[in-house]
Amino acid sequence: MNKINKVWHLANKMPKNPNLDERIIWHLGHAKHCSCRPLAGKIVEEVKKRGLKV
Numbered sequence: 001m002n003k004i005n006k007v008w009h010l011a012n013k014m015p016k017n018p019n020l021d022e023r024i025i026w027h028l029g030h031a032k033h034c035s036c037r038p039l040a041g042k043i044v045e046e047v048k049k050r051g052l053k054v
């Protein structure tokens with residue numbers, strides 16, 4: 001099931017040339033609200049390094 005939450009995506013565009021922090025914040029928000037794609041490997045590693053919950 002990879003259902004896209006269009007409303008969330010429209011309201012939360014990924015910034016252009018996002019830095020790592022921005023990507024992590026985006027992906028954490030994304031994972032909560034939408035399941036169109038899983039968290040990417042490198043993001044998961046960074047989230048864990050920072051002691052955040054996925």
Ligand SMILES: [Zn+2]
Pocket residue numbers: 004005009030034035036037
């Ligand atoms: Zn999505």
